[in-house]
Amino acid sequence: xxxxxxxxxxxxxxxxxxxxxxxxxxxxxxxxxxxxxxxxxxxxxxxxxxxxxxxxxxxxxxxxxxxxxxxxxxxxxxxxxxxxxxxxxxxxxxxxxxxxxxxxxxxxx
Amino acid sequence: xxxxxxxxxxxxxxxxxxxxxxxxxxxxxxxxxxxxxxxxxxxxxxxxxxxxxxxxxxxxxxxxxxxxxxxxxxxxxxxxxxxxxxxxxxxxxxxxxxxxxxxxxxxxxxxx
Numbered sequence: 001x002x003x004x005x006x007x008x009x010x011x012x013x014x015x016x017x018x019x020x021x022x023x024x025x026x027x028x029x030x031x032x033x034x035x036x037x038x039x040x041x042x043x044x045x046x047x048x049x050x051x052x053x054x055x056x057x058x059x060x061x062x063x064x065x066x067x068x069x070x071x072x073x074x075x076x077x078x079x080x081x082x083x084x085x086x087x088x089x090x091x092x093x094x095x096x097x098x099x100x101x102x103x104x105x106x107x108x109x
Numbered sequence: 110x111x112x113x114x115x116x117x118x119x120x121x122x123x124x125x126x127x128x129x130x131x132x133x134x135x136x137x138x139x140x141x142x143x144x145x146x147x148x149x150x151x152x153x154x155x156x157x158x159x160x161x162x163x164x165x166x167x168x169x170x171x172x173x174x175x176x177x178x179x180x181x182x183x184x185x186x187x188x189x190x191x192x193x194x195x196x197x198x199x200x201x202x203x204x205x206x207x208x209x210x211x212x213x214x215x216x217x218x219x220x221x
Contacts, residue, residue, distance in 0.1 A: 004151070031208050042113075042199055043152070043212040088151055095165045096142065097210065099151030 006089050006100035013108055018076040020103045022089030025070060029091040032065060034074045037086045037102070046074070046087075081107050111136075113213035115200050121219045122190050130185040130216045134202030141183040142210065143175060144199040152199055158183055159205060187218075195220045 003025045012018045024032070030051050035043040049056045049063045049072075056063045062075040076083055086102040114133045122128050134141050140159045144152035154167035158177035172188045181202075187194055197217050201210040 035212075040214075042214040043201075045209060045211070048209065090151075092208070095157055096154040096167065097144075097152070098154070101149070101151050 004089055004091055004098055004100035006087075006103045008101065009104050009106070011106045011108060012079050014079060014081060016079055018074075018079045018083065018105055018107075020074045020076075020087050020089075020105065022072040022074075022100055023070055024072065024089070024091045024098075026091055026093055026098070027067075027070065028093045030094075031092050032063075032072050033090040033092070033097065034061075034063065035088040035090060035099075037088065039085075043088065076105075079105075079107050081109070083107055113138075113200055113202050113211050115198075115213040115216050117216055118214065119217045119219075121221060123221050124190055124192060126190050126220075127186065127188045128190060128218060130187075130198050130200075130218070132183045132185070132200030132202075132213060134181050134183070134200075135211045138202035138204050138211070139181050140203050140205045141177060141181065142201045142203075143183070143185045144201065144212075145169070146197040146199055146215070148196070155185070190220045192220050194218065 006022045033048040034046040060077045064073045084107045088102045089100045090097040116131045142157040143155040146152040156166040161177045174186045177183045197215040199215045200213045203210050
């Protein structure tokens with residue numbers, strides 16, 4: 001079965017880097033995703049990585065994947081107040097996404 | 110491109126009632142999935158529709174049913190509502206050959 005775990009809260013100062021961690025259990029996952037959810041809104045895809053990659057960079061976002069340890073992380077460089085949101089890690093091996101409970105990121109001035 | 114649109118955005122029902130939620134997928138997408146997001150939790154997969162048929166289903170009772178229309182839009186129906194059905198219901202669409210889901214803003218259901 002699938003199980004995705006994330007830490008629940010992260011507080012970061014504006015301008016610093018944020019690192020959000022996630023572990024998953026399904027070794028057959030083909031893609032891993034990071035979604036962002038702002039209050040009252042749906043999910044916005046931030047980035048995703050194929051399971052045969054170990055790193056992907058997209059502007060301020062860097063995704064690291066350690067497939068051996070089933071560990072995924074999202075680094076946000078130069079964190080801004082607009083980055084305050086809930087971030088979800090998700091895995092998929094076929095037709096559905098399995099999500100973690102989300103990490104609430106609070107950016108303080 | 111309007112993306113994925115869902116209606117209604119909010120609704121309140123009482124226990125035992127029935128509800129229908131609607132979803133229009135993003136232009137060019139032919140596959141629609143529904144997810145339930147309870148407060149403080151991540152979304153849980155309900156089912157997926159492709160070519161007007163339910164293809165895969167998550168761990169949800171038969172009270173949850175759906176439909177996909179020839180224009181790819183979809184409905185989620187929930188019968189005999191329980192308090193525990195209160196949640197944000199998210200519709201997501203993709204092109205059948207792609208790996209990326211686009212989510213709508215959701216329909217927030219409150220059951221009293």
